[in-house]
Amino acid sequence: MSRIGVFVCHCGLNIAKTVRVSELAEFAATLPDVVVAKDYKFMCSTPGQEMIVNDIKQHKLDRIIVTACSPLMHEQTFRKVLTASGLNQYLLTIVNIREQVSWVTHDIEEGTAKAKALLNGAVYRSRLLVPLTSRVIDVNPNVMVVGGGIAGIQAALELANTGKKVYLVEKNSTIGGHMAQFDKTFPTLDCSACILTPKMDAVLQHKNITMMTSCEVSEVKGFVGNFDITVRQKARYVDHSKCNACLACTEKCPGKGISEWDESLVKRKAIYIPFPQAVPQKPIIDKESCTFFKKGKCRLCEKACEQKAIDFEQQDTFVQVKVGAVILATGFDLMDTKPLVQYGYGKYPGVYNALEVERLFNSAGPTGGKVTLRDGSEPKSIAILHCIGSRDKNNHEHCSRVCCMYSLKFAHLFKEKTSADVYHFYIDMRAAGKGYEEFYNRIIEEDVKFIRGKGARVAQSADEPGRLVVEAEDTITGKFIKLPVDMVVLSPAIVPRADARDIARLFNLSTDKQGFFMERHPKLAPLSTMSEGIFIAGVCQSPKDIPDTVAQAYGAAAEALTIVVRDKMELEATTAMVNPASCCGCQNCVRVCPYGAPSYNAEKKVSEINEALCKGCGLCASVCPSSAIIARHFTNDQVLAEMEGLMEF
Amino acid sequence: MSQAVTPYLEMSQAIMEAGGEALKKCYQCGTCTGTCPWTPITHFNIRKLVRYGQLGLDGIEEFMWGCSTCKFCVDRCPRGVEIIDVVTAIRNVYSGGGMLPQSLRSFVGSMSARGNPWSGDQAKRNDWAKEKYPLYSADKEYLFWTCCTVCYDPRNVRLAKATAEILNQSGLSWGLPSVDVNCCGESLKKVGDLELFERLKSNNLDCFKSQGVAKIITVSPHCLSSFKKDYGEDYEILHFAELIAKLMKEGKLTPKKDFGGVKVTYHDPCYLGRHSGVYDAPRDVLKAIPGLDFVEMERSREQSMCCGGGGGGLWMEKMKGERLSDLRIEEALATGAKILATSCPYCITMFEDSVRTLNADDQIQIKDVTELVLESLEINIDEPVADTCAL
Ligand SMILES: Cc1cc2nc3c(=O)[nH]c(=O)nc-3n(C[C@H](O)[C@H](O)[C@H](O)COP(=O)(O)OP(=O)(O)OC[C@H]3O[C@@H](n4cnc5c(N)ncnc54)[C@H](O)[C@@H]3O)c2cc1C
Ligand code: SF4
Ligand code: SF4
Ligand code: SF4
Ligand code: SF4
Ligand code: SF4
DSSP states (O other), rough: OOOOOEEEEOHHEEEETTHHOOOOOOHTTTSSTEEEEEESSSSTTTHHHHHHHHHHHHHHHOOOEEEOOOOOHHHHHHHHHHHHHOOOOEEEEEEETTTTGHOOOOOOOOOHHHHHHHHHHHHHHHHOOOOOOOOEEEOOOOEEEEOHHHHHHHHHHHHHHHTTTTTEOOOSSSSOOOOGGEEEETTTTOOOOOOOHHHHHHHHTTTTTEESSEEEEEEEEETTTTTEEEEEOOSBOOOOOTTSOOHHHHHHHHOEEEETTTTTEEEEEEEEESSOOSSSSOOOEEGGGHHHHHHSSSHHHHHHOEEEBBBBOOOOOOEEEESSSEOOOOEEEEEEOTTTGGGGGTTSTTEHHHHHHHHOTTTTTTTTTTOOOOSSSSOHHHHHHHEEEEOOOOOOSOOOOHHHHHHHHHHHHHHHHOOEEEEEEEEEEOOSSSSSSHHHHHHHHHEEEEEEEEOEEEEEOSSTOOOOEEEEEEETEEEEEEEEESEEEEEOOOEEEEEEEEHHHHTTOOOOTSSSSSOSSSSTTTSSSSSSSSOOGGGGOOOOOHHHHHHHHHHHHHHHHHHHTTTTEEEEEEOEEEEEOOOOOHHHHHHOOOOEEEEEEEETTEEOTTTTTTOOOOOHHOOTTTEEEEESSSOOHHHHHHHHHTTOO | OOOOOOOOOHHHHHHHHIIIGGGGGEEEEOOOHHTTTTTSSOOHHHHHHHHHHHHHHHGGGGGGGOOOEEEEOHHHHHTTOOOHHHHHHHHHHHHHHHHHHTHHHHHHHHHHHSSSSOOOGGGTTTGTTTTTOOOOOOOOOOOEEEEEHHHHHHTTHHHHHHHHHHHHHTTOOEEEOOOOOOOOOOOHHHOHHHHHHHHHHHHHHHHHHHOOOOOEEEEEHHHHHHIIIIIIOEEEEEEEHHHHHHHTTTTOOOOOOOOOOOTEEEOOTTOOOOOOOOOOOHHHHHHTTTTTEEEEEEEEGGOOOOOSSSTGGGGSOTTTTSOOOHHHHHHHHHHSSSEEESSOHHHHHHHHHHHHTOTTTTTTTEHHHHHHHHHHTTTTOOOOOOOGOOO
């Protein structure tokens, strides 16, 4: 005989609107072993919790059922109530009558009936619950940050400053990310390099940060507190332990590659650093453009290098890194606008994308910061086209959030650096950030022309060879505009990295409809993911500006810290185990487990489950033909009893 | 004059109920207006039409006839608004009570009284064939669906004959529809007369059913699109250009006559291209004909420009300077082509008109792809066919 207490929550009107809660409590009181049943407005509030504590004492309760919202919301809250009252936390049962009942019907009869059925099942199961002991594991104190843009840099610095060891994995040869490509940043127009390079340097100098450039994660094993990650160090063909960053090698190099950093606007050497403030300052060789790799002759860099750092034999290597938590900060790509043939990108030399323009503004860029067209001339008239591929059912439905603002920044810089007339073609002006509307006003004052209408087409001018014509409707006057310009700037959609889905798979994350990493909760857990111990920050989660990116980086660092700050952590006791006496060795469990927890012991001819990896999903138990697998907390008896309770309705 | 207006949501609701539901999705970006071929040459503004529809504003009737349903804006609309459905619904709701333009009245009248737009005698629908060609029966493979325009319009009869002869040459079993059928009704639907359209459609479907039709060949992309999208039945439907391309690839049709290097360009009919996604077949055919020197116009394929004949445009009067077909002829002339080929009887009509009024008939010939194939197969039909090489 157990002594069960049932606590029915109204959740304000969230539940009470479509479930008769007091009737539910009265019904509960009639069920076997139920000693006390009550309903209350907000069970998760302090008085609600106190009510449970008191009833446990007063009625000597040994099982608690809370009929309320999803266990995702408050299972932890009520477990703590049990623990505080000296009860084992696994003797709690949550019946979800909000997400599964009141929110999915408008019919109070149906709602009440379903709630009763669920509760009946829960009482039957609750009687069979047994106390379980959580497992305690050691926590690895280190953190890995993947992606060395401003998000990754900030998160790494924060964590390192608390004394934790951080591995910063960056796939490029330098950290910095997109922000390092910009000249100025909206809305304050402060110089991007001036605020970023000190941080990049701080990363390099920090004794707690191991910077791993030209690196990519290739395998992830383990679980929260104990990740075991394989990192592929791509061959640089320069031994960075010997290189002293003199860059004598780059001077002699005859190789010509396309500068990725300068958005393909110019060439670079085959042995190179991407830009003068790159961190590290040490070069790599790009195999594709290296004369030696292509033709078997050259090695001029090797001759130039007094440090004997050049190593054409270098191979990719693999490094094992053990950490307790991971922050992903892999950022974004710009959409390729070539398929949007109406805008002529890639066809007309006068059409640029936003990142190319950032490089034109940059004093370390291909034109030394002068705004000139590909033929070297200065544009006299410039059109900036908003929402290219964003807010567009045919391409990407989301708003890319920063392009209105950087387009305004472009307008300012064009005005500052040229005498050109500048036109915006936009649908809505989105300037909702601190100081953003003010920035918009400032640009209006600078006499930029705003045409409310999406650019429809960019064509070659029939009258003036070499010039372009932008066609669009000015929806305010209803007039069709044909605007001759020298330069067209496209503000393309911000999209997930091309490899975002692969990274998501590696770390067991979901992606949203757009392909950005999915957060655990859009409002209340924006930086954690469904994979425990894996956090996200910056644009890899969704398009955002630098202030928001940095704020997320701080947040993700704090989240990661909540894990690695502990020496030990408790893991759920609700795992599966194999009874070797009945296991027939069919290995069904090995095949179905999404977490790789079961393995086959060939010697003993039975399967075994690594509890550290098991998430207690129960898939294995359901496919085991000899019922050899016991899913703790969801044993066959418990599940069948619950079903019986449900079927009575 | 007061500028005050009051939104009239009942009207907007009526438009949505007539099939224009998508209008609520529009966020007024103007991409459609900026894309629409009529924008630069007329006062028609499609975004405004949608806006008036959203609010049910008065005055909408004045500009609801400007669209030729070319689908360019639909393909570009970032909100996925089915703009043509909106146009059709607006016309449906507002064209009662004598709002039809004069030129469309005889069109609709003829459709209603005779089942075709050309005031043709229904019993004479197959007269062009002079009993040379078989009627369809269930033992035949293909029904050659003769568009009303190729049955009754003297210029376009050549398409009917060319198609019939090529079908014979290729050895397929085929037949013509009986005279019980009527117009597919595509243009009528776009003009907004949904009720009459339904009548024509169900009569045609009855005929198909009673004759056991399974595979249909059309010469007009308008019939093609209507059967595919509006008839809601599962027939295997091919445009004749697709069939020719297939037969040529299989070696069942081999063009012989060499055109000696004459330059030809191709106009994508909106209903074959954007509406049906057929771009390559007619080009493959033209490129397989010996001695045709194929060139593209600046705007082609998905970007092709409308001739102005869709959506009832064929029957509406347009003033000089407001004709898309004129612009298209100029674009064709700019390529240096001596032949402007296409594969739609409406386009042919529009272009024949334009070359005449532009006095360009000695510079360029308008030909359907079927006519060029026929000529290259060296088949004679009783119609006098101009020797294309003579230009
Ligand atoms: C044209 C343009 C102008 C902008 N101007 C401004 C502005 O003026 N002000 C402002 O506030 N915001 C601006 N933004 C927004 C700003 O760029 C972003 O907020 C910011 O760059 C986001 O930083 P991040 O670290 O999240 O991503 P990123 O800058 O993209 O950095 C991600 C890093 O991760 C690395 N990485 C990616 N994948 C992997 C992988 N698999 N493994 C290892 N490393 C990986 C990348 O190489 C990169 O270094 C602009 C954006 C654009 C497109
Ligand atoms: S010359 Fe040698 S030491 Fe100097 S930058 Fe090049 S590789 Fe490094
Ligand atoms: S931020 Fe502005 S330009 Fe960018 S997608 Fe949103 S509305 Fe368009
Ligand atoms: S319960 Fe789920 S996670 Fe655990 S071993 Fe079985 S299948 Fe794997
Ligand atoms: S393109 Fe689409 S969303 Fe834009 S104004 Fe036209 S109908 Fe509306
Ligand atoms: S369908 Fe064609 S003609 Fe009609 S509004 Fe759209 S672009 Fe213009």
